[in-house]
Amino acid sequence: MIGFLGPSSTWAYSRQKCPDGRALSLEWPPGRAIGPLKMDQIPSLDFAMYLTNTVRFHLGQLYHLFHEKTFMDGLHEFYARGPQAEPLPGGHLWFVHFLLIMGFGQALLSGSMGNRPGGSELISRAIELLPNSFGLYQDxxxxxxxxCCLALYLQSIDHRNSAFLYIGQAMRIALSQGLHRELIGGDLTEEDVKRHRAVWWTIYILDRRFSSLMGAPNMIHDEDIMVSLPDFGHKSNFSKSLTLHVALSRLLASVLENVYGKNGELGLSFLENTQEVLRNLSGLASDLEESFEFRFDHSGPTSRVAATLNLYYHQCIVLATRPLLMCLIREMLENITAKRKHRQLAAPIKALLKTSQESATKSLRILLSLQSQHLLESFLPFDLESTFSSAFILALMAIIPHCPFKDVTEIDTSFYLLNQMIARGSFIAEFRKDELERLLEFLRLLNVELSATTPVEPQLGYLAATATMNVAGHFTQDFDQTKQAAQLPPPLEETSAVSGLSPNQMLSLAELLDHDTAISQADLHWLWTSTGVADRQGEAMYHVGEVTDTWVPG
Structure with a gap:
């Protein structure tokens, strides 16, 4: 099955039409009747509780996939009556939910076995038992x-189209029940209201995340949502993490809707929209540092929740600045074809590229820290996508002429992380690794062409074209070593995932772009060196940043 990918999709930058569901196989009824499970496929009570806790640990602080009391009451009743391979009378939907949680837990524990994901037998049977729309509306x-649970599992095994369909179905049911609005009256208890709100915002987060991966529009606009976040008490970690998770998802939606052009081109309002994203990021940075700071200096326990939120934050930065990078790549290819001289980058553009480079690097180092604590996810898809998109950005940035940021050493880290995921049974990581190797081989060949056609113009602060990032040296002499990945990546120097991040400096970067919003952007001249005040300010800001290394977010 081939699925079209929009311009904002991470996958679209390695291929425009992406095979769906090729990495791991799953039995899909009615193509094949699954039939009743064997009794030995039903986990024992103690194992079922362990699997439930596994799902709770990996997902419970960021998503609402089951209501604690309702699910656990059903679990104990199910085993008290003697476990069955089929649903009990009146418990059809609960049994489907039970199979999904058990299958998800098995996958999180064991990853994939061969080309079959962990828990696939239970998941396939749950899909077969899933009722039609009338049955779904019974509860x-x-x-x-x-x-939501099924969609996230399918996303994790690379069945993206099916995952997108199921989260869309969940959204439609929620909208038809008015969950996007405050529920007033009726016989709802306070616990019911909390559950409804948590359910809604979980759909919202997954819809935004899946849309970004597919490059598809979001299903609902923020201005149509009038429901509050759930309040589980001011000391609740879930309330805090969900609030930030929603804010990051909202920001991601803003990036997809406003920064990316409808046809994949830089829109005329690109700079203005990027400014708005930077301003929003400055506020979120303070919230992250206050409640979910992720530190590298071993001064405290490593938090998986904090890591996930910080990775999401940096992913927003990478997505917001990536169209600019692709525009520069296209300009470079056109210059090579026309044998034109490559122009100098304007200082504000250097600042944006530096921001993107720092976020990509920080993402890889967060992931490396997780790996050292055995917290790197090999089944859930988001660590893998952060690894791939960060390496992708760093590799492309390394080939752009006159770009000051040509350090490819962190690409070794990405291969190390991919190899760790593969070792834990991630077939999908093998696909991404292959795509990254193909990209590096293409860039190696492109660099040969670039070196042959571009005269050497040494520039202070970055490597000359013929010395390309040791580009020539690294991509040719060390390319095989890069593909294998170093066993011990470079040590971390920063102490925090947002070290050096100043909201005021982020705002300054946004204001630095103001001068460009007053001119015509149709010809993209604003990408290159000018003699304006803002450009001189940007150059000064850039040089200060090189000395202090404190102005760049991330």
Whole structure:
């Protein structure tokens, strides 16, 4: 099955049409009747509780996939009556949910076995038992939890189209129940309201995340949402993490809707929209540092939740600045074809590229820290996508003429991380590794062409074209070593995942772009060196940043 990918998709930058569901196989009814499970496929009570806790640990602080009391009451009742391979009377939907949680837990524990994901037998049977739309509406809230759980599992095994369909179905049910608005009246208890809100915002987060991966529009606009975040008490980690998770998802939606052009081109309002993203990021940086700071200096326990939120933050930066990078790559290719001289980058553009480079580097170092604590995810898709997109950005940045940021050593880190995921059974990581190797080989050949056609123009602060990032040296002499990945990546120098991040400096970077919004952007002249005040300010800001290394977010 081939799925089209929009311009904002991470995958679209390695291929425009992406095979779906090729990495791991899953039995799909009615193509093949699954039939009742064997009793030895049903986990024992103690193992079922362990699998439930596994799902809770990996996902419970960031998503609402099941209601604690309702699910656990059903679990104990199910085993008290003697476990069955088929649903009990009146418990059809709960049994489907049970199979999904058990299958998800098995996958999180064991990853993939061969080309079959962990828990696939239970998941396939759950899909076969999933009722039609009428049956789902018998308990719409439980059905939404089921669909969210199924969608996230399918996303994790690279069945992206099916995952996108199921999260869309969950969203439609939620909208038809009015979950996007405050529920007033009726016989809802306070616990019901909390559950409904948590369900809604989980759909919202997954819809935004899946849309960004597919490059598809978001299903609902923020101005149409009038429901509050759930309040589980001011000391609740779930309330804090969900609030930030929603804010990051909202920012991601803004990036996709406003920064990316409808046809994949830089829109005329690109700079203005990028400014708005930077301003929003400055506020989120303070919240992250206050509640979910991720540190590298071993001064405290490594938090998986803090890592996930910080990775999401840096992913927003990478996505916001990536169209600019692709525009520069296209300009470079056109210059090579026309044998034109490569122009100098304007200082504000250097500042944006530096921001992107820092976020990509920080993402890889967060992931490396997680790996050292055995917290790197090999089944859930988001660590893998952060690894791939960060390496992709760093590799492309290394080939752009007159770009000051040509350090490819962190690409070794990405291969190390991919190899660790592969060793834990991630077939999908093998696909991404192959794509990254193909990209590096293409850039190696492109660099040969670039070196042959571009005269040497030494520039202070970055490597000359013929010395390309040791580009020529690294991509030719050390290319095989890069593909294998160093066993011990470079040590971390920063102490925090947002070290050096100043909201005021982020705002200054946004204001630095103001001068460009007053001119015509149709010809993209604003990308190159000018003699304006803002450019001189940007150059000064850039040089100060090189000395202090404190102005760049991330």
């Amino acid at each position: 719409p809230i439980l059905s939404i939890e089921i669909l």
